[in-house]
Amino acid sequence: MAREIKTYPDPVLKKKGREIEKITENIKDLAQEMVETMYQNQGIGLAAPQVGESLRLITVDVSGPDFREDLHVLINPELIELDGETCTEEGCLSLPGFKCRVTRAEEVTVKGLAPDGTEKVIQATGLLAVCLQHEIDHLNGKVLLDYSGRMKKIMYEKKATKRKEE
Numbered sequence: 792m793a794r795e796i797k798t799y800p801d802p803v804l805k806k807k808g809r810e811i812e813k814i815t816e817n818i819k820d821l822a823q824e825m826v827e828t829m830y831q832n833q834g835i836g837l838a839a840p841q842v843g844e845s846l847r848l849i850t851v852d853v854s855g856p857d858f859r860e861d862l863h864v865l866i867n868p869e870l871i872e873l874d875g876e877t878c879t880e881e882g883c884l885s886l887p888g889f890k891c892r893v894t895r896a897e898e899v900t901v902k903g904l905a906p907d908g909t910e911k912v913i914q915a916t917g918l919l920a921v922c923l924q925h926e927i928d929h930l931n932g933k934v935l936l937d938y939s940g941r942m943k944k945i946m947y948e949k950k951a952t953k954r955k956e957e
């Protein structure tokens with residue numbers, strides 16, 4: 792079942808996610824629900840804090856939203872290598888209506904665990920590299936707003952707070 796997506800300024804988005812020590816059935820279910828939530832919302836990536844779980848778990852599929860052909864589910868993902876520089880306009884399901892350009896590494900190597908416990912190493916470039924870095928940011932309590940200019944951030948915060956109050 793798909794979950795509800797937490798939007799800014801929900802405090803869970805600012806919290807550092809906990810390391811997953813044991814891959815229980817609950818964790819596997821959560822991973823499955825995140826995949827469904829990501830696809831249902833036409834996303835190409837999702838991090839557990841975005842569904843209210845402060846845990847280190849991400850799902851990514853940059854073949855989406857049109858295809859569902861390149862799914863990665865990573866537990867405790869870690870960026871182990873970063874190279875180059877690229878600047879892309881990004882959006883986020885937790886920041887409806889917000890977009891900003893972010894400079895990130897162009898190539899990354901990410902290490903983590905698959906839900907079956909096997910170690911996964913992903914070498915990525917382009918959109919996949921950007922998306923992995925974006926989702927790992929979520930695990931560290933960081934959102935796109937933290938990359939935007941001060942005025943743009945304040946304006947969005949005002950709008951988001953107003954939306955929550957309505």
Ligand code: NI
Pocket residue numbers: 882883884885925929
């Ligand atoms: Ni996001």
